[in-house]
Amino acid sequence: MRRQRTRGTGLVDLLVGTALALAVLSVLTAAVGTGARVLVAGGARGEAEDTAQLAVEAFTFDARRAGWDPRAVGIAPLVEATPSRVTFTADLDANGAVDASSEEKTAHVCTGVGRLSRIIGRQSLPLADGLSRCAFRYLDATGTAIAVPAAGLSPTALAGVRAVALDLTLLPSGLRGRADRTVLVALRRAS
């Protein structure tokens, strides 16, 4: 009589199966971890780029309209210019004067804590935080950078400013790449 061999799972089969399953699980876990990191990094990158872009757009918006003077009363586009602070003026309501408590006088300020703020009257609106670089530059009619003393440009020097530049660098934590922006805006003057 022939003896029938019993089919079943042996110890070796179990060990091999378990090893394969653990390997697959490890790969999946690694993939999930990587995906999570990519997701976090992608979100941070997107937020950094958005923040930098919005800050630049706000600055450009105010700089472009600086000196708006429909009544031709002599509104100066700039009333204050330091490496960390610039103040624009404009006669937006066309009443021939600048209301310092309104958007007609708008300051952009780089603070020591890595923040760029837009200041109107007593209201301060943070535009960007976590900046590793934030500075303003001023160019004359030849495109040459004007040396700015710590106290800021004198009224005579302010009259010679033809363009204002904002340099911005945002380095979010956990990201290797940084978000850099430089924008140069020409000021309009009656010349």
Add this chain to the structure above:
Amino acid sequence: MSRGATVLPAALVAVAVGAVLGAAVVEVGRVEVALAGRRRATVDALHAVDGCVAETLAAVTPAWDLSALLVGPDGVVGTPDDGQIALPAGCTGRAGPPPGAAGPPRALVTVEARTRRARRSVDALVGLAVAPGVPALLWLTGSTASETIAGTMSLDGADAGAPPSHWAALAAPDEPETLDAWLALESGHVTVAANTVPPLVAAPPPLAVLAARVRAASPAGPEVLVPSAPAVALAYVAGDLTIVDRRQGAGLLFVDGALDIHAPFDFTGLVVASRGIRIASGASCTVSGALWVGVPTPFAPSLLVDGGLALRRDPTALGVADGLAPLPRRAVLLGIRDLG
């Protein structure tokens, strides 16, 4: 329960979590790409509206006021078309007077530009340039296409001052590429000095109106052109003027016809020849200041240079001429503000 039965659900959970994460990554990427596209579209629209404003201003004929922008196509103030302005394709807008006193001349132009994915609009405050004329040595009424220089032409727009004071070699109602190509084509006869600014696109000079203004200012005649030591004067010549012997002049010379030069001719200031200038072989014309040239009637080249024509920048010459008879000024952008 065996170990395999534990691992399988765990693997399935990991796969599910991985799928969710993958979908989240894709969604984040999709949103960022969409935002970037939107940002780019708005920036493109902003550039488009800026371009509309720049082209509109460049098309305005230099004048003594901004009525060309304000009175509409019929040229009559107080009619329904007041404020209608010609704008480049893709732009719409109107012009009107700004609030406040009438002077200095100003116009408020509202322009909207539409691109494929966005639109932007701005208010532009337009005024007249402080400096008279255009910052160019040679201002042509017609296209450069018909101009041929057989002799020599020297253009030196460099100023000892800062670069903004440098002038362009020429200004004409041509596309920039056409002007550059003409200078390149004539390079064997035309010399452009270093620091001279590339050619400008400009509407034609308003010579007819300027002639009327000069006539009204009690000008002298061609007698102010003397062999040496000329005095600054306002001179008007009705019809053609032919220079047959050495002459010099200063101030503003308006030749309401063709200026025909057969001898050395030196002038400091502004020379206007409403029907072209001809310089015979062996003759020379040197202008320290600017030369404005109209088109002959019937049509012919406005520049017939068989001799030598030399134009060089003189920072005070045009100002002196402007003092003798107010010159037209370009429309310039005094201010701009984004509306949305």
